[in-house]
Amino acid sequence: MSEALDKDIFQKIRLLEIRTRGLVNNIFSGEYHSAFKGRGMEFAEVREYQFGDDVRTIDWNVSARSDDVFIKMFEEEREQSMMILFDGSGSGVFGTANQFKRDLAAEICATLAFSAIKNNDKVGLMIFTDVVEKFIPPRKGRSHVLRILRDIFHFRPRGKQTNIGGAVDLAARVLKRRSIVFLVSDLMGYQFEHSFRVMSRKHDFIAIHVSDPREFELPRVGLLELEDAETGEHYLVDTYDEQFRGSYARRMEQFLDYRRAQLQRMKIDMVSVSTAESYIKPLTAFFRRREKRH
Numbered sequence: 001m002s003e004a005l006d007k008d009i010f011q012k013i014r015l016l017e018i019r020t021r022g023l024v025n026n027i028f029s030g031e032y033h034s035a036f037k038g039r040g041m042e043f044a045e046v047r048e049y050q051f052g053d054d055v056r057t058i059d060w061n062v063s064a065r066s067d068d069v070f071i072k073m074f075e076e077e078r079e080q081s082m083m084i085l086f087d088g089s090g091s092g093v094f095g096t097a098n099q100f101k102r103d104l105a106a107e108i109c110a111t112l113a114f115s116a117i118k119n120n121d122k123v124g125l126m127i128f129t130d131v132v133e134k135f136i137p138p139r140k141g142r143s144h145v146l147r148i149l150r151d152i153f154h155f156r157p158r159g160k161q162t163n164i165g166g167a168v169d170l171a172a173r174v175l176k177r178r179s180i181v182f183l184v185s186d187l188m189g190y191q192f193e194h195s196f197r198v199m200s201r202k203h204d205f206i207a208i209h210v211s212d213p214r215e216f217e218l219p220r221v222g223l224l225e226l227e228d229a230e231t232g233e234h235y236l237v238d239t240y241d242e243q244f245r246g247s248y249a250r251r252m253e254q255f256l257d258y259r260r261a262q263l264q265r266m267k268i269d270m271v272s273v274s275t276a277e278s279y280i281k282p283l284t285a286f287f288r289r290r291e292k293r294h
C-alpha cells in the first residue's frame with residue numbers, strides 16, 4: 001500500500017476519532033452503560049448505616065463486632081466484551097447519499113467501540129465476506145480501537161459475496177464468555193436463521209442494518225446499467241417504466257419487512273440506519289429501548 005494511501009487512511013481514522021469522541025462523551029457512553037448492564041453486583045466495602053438505607057443490606061457480622069450498624073456496599077460488575085461482526089462484502093461499496101454504506105458502518109463501529117472502552121469493556125472485530133477474513137480478539141484501550149479502525153479501512157476483500165451465517169457461527173464458537181455481539185451489515189444474505197438463533201441464545205446479539213435510499217427507489221433516468229457488487233452480473237433496466245420501478249420498490253420494501261419480522265420472531269434487536277440520515281437518532285433510540293426493557 002502506498003505511503004500516500006497510508007496517510008489518507010490515518011487522516012480518516014483521526015477525523016473519525018475526533019468526530020465520534022464528542023458523541024461518545026456527550027451521548028453514547030452513558031446510553032451504552034444503561035443499555036448493557038454488567039453481569040451482576042459484587043461486594044465493594046462496608047459503611048455505617050444511615051437513615052433510609054435498606055435494612056436487607058446490613059452486614060450483621062461486622063455490626064456485631066462494633067458499636068455501630070454497618071451495611072454492605074455493592075458495585076456493578078461492569079467488565080464485558082463486545083465483538084463487532086463487520087460485513088466487508090462488495091455490496092458495502094455502494095452509496096448515493098452522503099457516503100458509502102461501508103463508511104457509515106465504519107463510523108458506527110467506531111462509536112460502539114469507543115463507547116465500550118469508555119465503560120472499561122473489551123472490544124474485538126471480525127471482518128467477513130463469504131469467508132472470515134480478519135479476527136481480532138477483544139481487548140481494552142484506545143490504541144486497540146484505533147487498530148480495529150485501521151484494519152477496517154485497510155481491508156481489501158478476497159471474497160465479494162456474503163456468508164453471514166458462517167461468520168456468526170464462528171463468532172458463537174470462539175467467544176467463550178457471554179458477550180455483546182453487534183452484526184453491522186446490509187443483511188443481503190440467506191440461510192442464516194439457524195446461526196442467528198444459536199448466537200442469540202449464547203450472547204447478547206444485535207443486528208445493525210445499513211442501507212442506502214437507492215436500494216429502495218430507482219431514479220427516473222431512462223436506461224440504466226446495474227451491477228451486482230457481489231456477483232459482478234450486469235443488468236440493463238428501463239427506469240422510465242413506472243411499473244418496473246414500482247415493482248422494484250415493493251420487492252425491496254417486502255424484503256426489509258421480511259428481515260424485520262424474521263429477527264423479531266427470534267427476539268433479536270434490529271437497528272436500521274441509512275446513508276441519507278444521521279445514525280445518532282436510531283442508535284440512541286435503540287439504547288433507550290434496551291434500558292427500559294431491562
